[in-house]
Amino acid sequence: xxxxxxxxxxxxxxxxxxxxxxxxxxxxxxxxxxxxxxxxxxxxxxxxxxxxxxxxxxxxxxxxxxxxxxxxxxxxxxxxxxxxxxxxxxxxxxxxxxxxxxxxxxxxxxxxxxxxxxxxxxxxxxxxxxxxxxxxxxxxxxxxxxxxxxxxxxxxxxxxxxxxxxxxxxxxxxxxxxxxxxxxxxxxxxxxxxxxxxxxxxxxxxxxxxxxxxxxxxxxxxxxxxxxxxxxxxxxxxxxxxxxxxxxxxxxxxxxxxxxxxxxxxxxxxxxxxxxxxxxxxxxxxxxxxxxxxxxxxxxxxxxxxxxxxxxxxxxxxxxxxxxxxxxxxxxxx
Amino acid sequence: xxxxxxxxxxxxxxxxxxxxxxxxxxxxxxxxxxxxxxxxxxxxxxxxxxxxxxxxxxxxxxxxxxxxxxxxxxxxxxxxxxxxxxxxxxxxxxxxxxxxxxxxxxxxxxxxxxxxxxxxxxxxxxxxxxxxxxxxxxxxxxxxxxxxxxxxxxxxxxxxxxxxxxxxxxxxxxxxxxxxxxxxxxxxxxxxxxxxxxxxxxxxxxxxxxxxxxxxxxxxxxxxxxxxxxxxxxxxxxxxxxxxxxxxxxxxxxxxxxxxxxxxxxxxxxxxxxxxxxxxxxxxxxxxxxxxxxxxxxxxxxxxxxxxxxxxxxxxxxxxxxxxxxxxxxxxxxxxxx
Ligand SMILES: Nc1ncnc2c1ncn2[C@@H]1O[C@H](COP(=O)(O)OP(=O)(O)OP(=O)(O)O)[C@@H](O)[C@H]1O
Ligand SMILES: Nc1ncnc2c1ncn2[C@@H]1O[C@H](COP(=O)(O)OP(=O)(O)OP(=O)(O)O)[C@@H](O)[C@H]1O
Ligand code: SF4
Ligand SMILES: [Mg+2]
Ligand SMILES: [Mg+2]
Numbered sequence: 001x002x003x004x005x006x007x008x009x010x011x012x013x014x015x016x017x018x019x020x021x022x023x024x025x026x027x028x029x030x031x032x033x034x035x036x037x038x039x040x041x042x043x044x045x046x047x048x049x050x051x052x053x054x055x056x057x058x059x060x061x062x063x064x065x066x067x068x069x070x071x072x073x074x075x076x077x078x079x080x081x082x083x084x085x086x087x088x089x090x091x092x093x094x095x096x097x098x099x100x101x102x103x104x105x106x107x108x109x110x111x112x113x114x115x116x117x118x119x120x121x122x123x124x125x126x127x128x129x130x131x132x133x134x135x136x137x138x139x140x141x142x143x144x145x146x147x148x149x150x151x152x153x154x155x156x157x158x159x160x161x162x163x164x165x166x167x168x169x170x171x172x173x174x175x176x177x178x179x180x181x182x183x184x185x186x187x188x189x190x191x192x193x194x195x196x197x198x199x200x201x202x203x204x205x206x207x208x209x210x211x212x213x214x215x216x217x218x219x220x221x222x223x224x225x226x227x228x229x230x231x232x233x234x235x236x237x238x239x240x241x242x243x244x245x246x247x248x249x250x251x252x253x254x255x256x257x258x259x260x261x262x263x264x265x266x267x268x269x270x271x272x273x274x275x276x277x278x279x280x281x282x283x284x285x286x287x288x289x290x291x292x293x294x295x296x297x298x299x300x301x302x303x304x305x306x307x308x309x310x311x312x313x314x315x316x317x318x319x320x321x322x323x324x325x326x327x328x329x330x331x332x333x334x
Numbered sequence: 335x336x337x338x339x340x341x342x343x344x345x346x347x348x349x350x351x352x353x354x355x356x357x358x359x360x361x362x363x364x365x366x367x368x369x370x371x372x373x374x375x376x377x378x379x380x381x382x383x384x385x386x387x388x389x390x391x392x393x394x395x396x397x398x399x400x401x402x403x404x405x406x407x408x409x410x411x412x413x414x415x416x417x418x419x420x421x422x423x424x425x426x427x428x429x430x431x432x433x434x435x436x437x438x439x440x441x442x443x444x445x446x447x448x449x450x451x452x453x454x455x456x457x458x459x460x461x462x463x464x465x466x467x468x469x470x471x472x473x474x475x476x477x478x479x480x481x482x483x484x485x486x487x488x489x490x491x492x493x494x495x496x497x498x499x500x501x502x503x504x505x506x507x508x509x510x511x512x513x514x515x516x517x518x519x520x521x522x523x524x525x526x527x528x529x530x531x532x533x534x535x536x537x538x539x540x541x542x543x544x545x546x547x548x549x550x551x552x553x554x555x556x557x558x559x560x561x562x563x564x565x566x567x568x569x570x571x572x573x574x575x576x577x578x579x580x581x582x583x584x585x586x587x588x589x590x591x592x593x594x595x596x597x598x599x600x601x602x603x604x605x606x607x608x609x610x611x612x613x614x615x616x617x618x619x620x621x622x623x624x625x626x627x628x629x630x631x632x633x634x635x636x637x638x639x640x641x642x643x644x645x646x647x648x649x650x651x652x653x654x655x656x657x658x659x660x661x662x663x664x665x666x667x668x669x670x671x672x
Contacts, residue, residue: 043530044501156618157381186380186557191601191612198611213530216560220603220612243605257535259560261602263583267564269535274486275500276530328605 004069005034005175005207006055011064013050020280024050025061026231029306030314032224034069034174037201037208039222039239041215041254043276047231048211049098052177054079055209056095057086068093071174091121094168098180100160104152111148114138114166121171137166140203141196158189165196175207182217194221215258219243227251230279230287233306237313244327247315249292252325286318294323341409342519342551343369343392343436348404348419350387350396350575361622362387363575364404366650369519374545374552376562376583378598379572380619385555386441388572389521392553393438394418394428410435411518434464437512438521446508447496453507454492457514464515476514483510483540502533509540516548523555538565559602563587571595574630575622577650581657591653591664593635629662637663 013025024047032038040048053059055066057078066078070089078089094117097103104113115134118125138145141162152160161181168176178197182190198221200206212218218225219239226236227250235248246252256269272291277283283290289299296318304316315321350362362384369375377385390396392406406418408431421428440446447456454476461472473492480488483506496504505525512520522541526534538561545552554566562569563583570580571592579592590596600613617634629635629643638644642662650660 043532158618187559188380188598188601188615189618191603191614194603195611195614215531216603216605219605220607220609253532257531258605259531259535259538259558259564261559261563261587261599261604263563263566263587267535267538269532269539271536271539272532275503 003034004031006032006069006209007065007067008051008055009065009067011051011054011066012062013047013054013059014062022279023231023282024279025054027305028064028228028231028233030224030226030233030236032175032207032209034207035201035205036223037210037221039218039225040209040211040228041213041218041225042228044213045276045279046228048213048228049179051228052095052179052209052211056093056177057090058095068175087121091117091171092173093175093177094171094173095177095179096161096164096168096181099184100157100164101184103164104160106151106153109149109151110143110155110163113152113163114148114170117167117171133170134166137169140169140200141166156189157185158192161185161193162196165193165200169200169204172204173206175209177209177211179211180213181210183212183214190217197221215254227254230277230282232287232316233314234288234316235313236306236315237311241311241313242327246325246327247309247313247320247323248288248317249294249323249325250288252327253291253293255328256326258328286316288317294319339370339373341368342371343367343409343553344405344407345388345392346405346407348388348391348406349402350384350391351401352399353401357623359621359623360625361575362391363622365572365575365577367570367577367580369551369553371518371551372545372549373568374541374554374566376566376569377553377555377572378557378559378562378569380557382619383572384575384622385572386523389438389523389553389555392418392521393432393436394421394423395432398423408436408519433460433517434515435517436519436521437515437517439508439512439523439525441524441527444496444504446511447504449496452493452495453499454494457492457507457511460511461514476510479510479514480507482544483507483513484536485510502529502536505529505533505537506540509537513544517550519551519553521553521555524557526561527556527558534561541565559598571598574619574625576630576660578631578661579657579659580650585657589657589666591657591666592631592659592661593637593663593665594631595659596665597634597636629660631661637665639663 009029011025011028015022015024042048054061061079068076068078070076111134115130118130143162182193210221222239225239225242226233229250235251253270253272259267274291277290285301286299286304289295298318304318306314306316308314309321345365345367348362348365352359365388379385391402407415408418409415457476458472461475466472477488485491485506526537566583569583569586570577573594579595590599597615615634627646629648632638632643648660648662650658653659653664
């Protein structure tokens with residue numbers, strides 16, 4: 001299947017508080033195919049969560065479109081849709097949150113937490129139907145049915161994240177925005193949750209937008225990867241291309257800084273000078289020029305925009321395709 | 335670990351009990367740990383296994399409801415060996431060592447600084463307490479130290495408040511605070527978890543560089559195996575309040591022998607590896623309360639045999655040279671887990 005399910009077009013989100021403005025999502029465009037996983041990586045504060053929230057309409061974007069190809073075969077712009085239509089479409093796009101510790105209401109039982117979206121969306125859902133659905137998703141995510149009567153504080157991080165996933169699945173969505181679903185978990189638990197997400201994807205033909213700052217997790221789970229810097233997508237490519245043959249200097253620097261879990265391949269990272277610029281006071285020219293090791297005169301003056309290279313990827317750099325950049329294979333002995 | 339290396343820290347049978355309403359929690363259960371001069375020792379293990387409590391016990395800064403027993407020998411510059419555990423809580427003796435000879439970088443940079451004073455002022459306090467009574471000299475020393483950790487514009491930064499620093503900057507200021515008195519031992523408790531990979535890489539470089547030039551020892555606590563592989567000489571793996579395996583970093587990564595370590599190594603997603611299911615350790619860590627007297631990993635172990643594993647809890651014993659594990663069935667034949 002090669003059908004597009006989501007198209008993000010020229011999306012902008014500006015937060016303003018008093019005099020200062022933060023351009024958290026800056027002209028972002030990309031598309032996601034059904035059944036695929038798109039990873040989004042980037043430094044803290046670069047706008048990953050804001051992007052995800054605009055897609056589920058938790059935020060009304062300042063401008064731009066989020067086109068969704070719904071199950072009914074029609075195309076809707078989620079950012080400008082009638083309230084009525086939104087109700088039915090929202091069920092198809094769900095979100096899993098970053099922090100399994102604070103995102104679950106401690107006063108509700110696990111059953112109530114998982115079934116809440118059902119109750120909110122179907123006022124008159126029969127009780128046995130609700131029980132059937134909760135049991136069904138609990139089974140899918142590997143939660144023991146006897147846990148359903150308990151409260152979330154009695155659960156470990158991995159189990160809580162399973163509860164969060166079950167809740168996101170209860171409406172049988174087609175797209176799930178996963179916002180750092182494993183970042184708060186230990187490695188051994190991370191792998192349980194990642195396996196689960198991949199199994200569910202296969203069995204339910206789910207599409208994921210997978211937000212994370214852990215590049216090795218993103219590499220494992222994603223088909224396409226978008227790299228964000230200061231609200232912009234600076235590179236968007238298939239996972240293999242991006243990791244082995246990056247075309248944006250920021251992607252190269254990120255890859256070089258991954259601490260490999262192998263004591264015999266020492267890290268040889270490209271030091272980035274300076275600090276991440278203040279998002280309410282953006283640099284001139286290319287946003288990355290203040291830290292880029294390849295910066296030229298032109299980069300200081302002229303804004304960049306995403307251009308498509310011959311291999312199909314998108315890059316936002318004046319010298320895209322012309323710099324001798326190194327990918328991850330430079331470090332991993334075969 | 336060469337035989338003529340000098341041991342600066344020698345923890346023997348450290349035990350911590352915390353009395354709670356539900357019963358007695360024993361989050362640290364007989365930890366034995368040695369730190370050599372100029373060595374970086376990684377202490378790894380899952381959340382809640384007792385890493386932070388162990389480190390804070392060294393400095394005597396756990397809350398008073400933590401009943402601590404065992405010995406913590408520290409060997410000073412003059413070769414004198416003292417048991418830190420016998421120094422009175424909050425007393426003069428331990429305060430003279432804390433922050434000067436042994437210092438600690440905490441998990442949360444924000445909480446280590448008070449929002450009410452400038453960063454410079456807070457750094458100066460420590461130097462005035464331990465190094466010199468001369469304010470000018472103290473300031474010079476701090477500016478020098480800020481330069482060393484890569485804080486640009488130190489004169490200006492000195493006057494600023496913590497909230498004017500970015501996360502990475504503040505973490506560097508914290509390292510600066512930890513290093514201000516040139517300690518012999520630096521305890522770093524997850525100093526990079528809140529940081530981005532590019533900043534994290536800078537901090538790791540900085541720590542190795544400082545160690546090369548000053549000869550200090552580092553106890554590095556984390557659950558990120560990538561940074562351990564990059565930074566540490568030796569690794570101690572902790573599970574449920576006990577050290578279950580310790581060896582050189584190469585041995586731990588290429589020849590893990592305790593089933594828990596093998597599981598941890600197998601769970602790492604390797605870039606460029608297969609896209610199949612990841613290995614995962616089944617179940618979750620039990621609570622350190624009312625534990626049965628048997629191997630603490632028994633419930634989750636895929637190699638276990640009722641006899642002997644269900645017997646008394648195995649202790650840390652040498653399996654091969656300089657490689658210790660607390661397991662009845664050490665998996666020495668396994669070459670490498672992928
Ligand atoms: N509700 C809001 N009001 C004002 N500013 C906001 C709001 N939400 C986010 N921001 C700002 O927008 C920028 C992007 O934030 P966002 O949370 O999307 O980043 P992120 O990439 O998810 O970061 P992290 O990795 O830390 O989760 C930041 O500068 C943040 O301070
Ligand atoms: N003062 C306290 N009172 C009660 N329980 C405590 C106290 N301090 C720690 N604990 C418990 O002791 C256990 C070990 O805590 P510790 O902070 O040492 O874990 P850790 O290994 O550092 O974990 P993390 O990786 O999450 O930082 C945890 O289960 C914790 O909840
Ligand atoms: S002692 Fe037995 S149960 Fe414990 S880790 Fe070793 S093999 Fe597994
Ligand atoms: Mg976020
Ligand atoms: Mg801790």
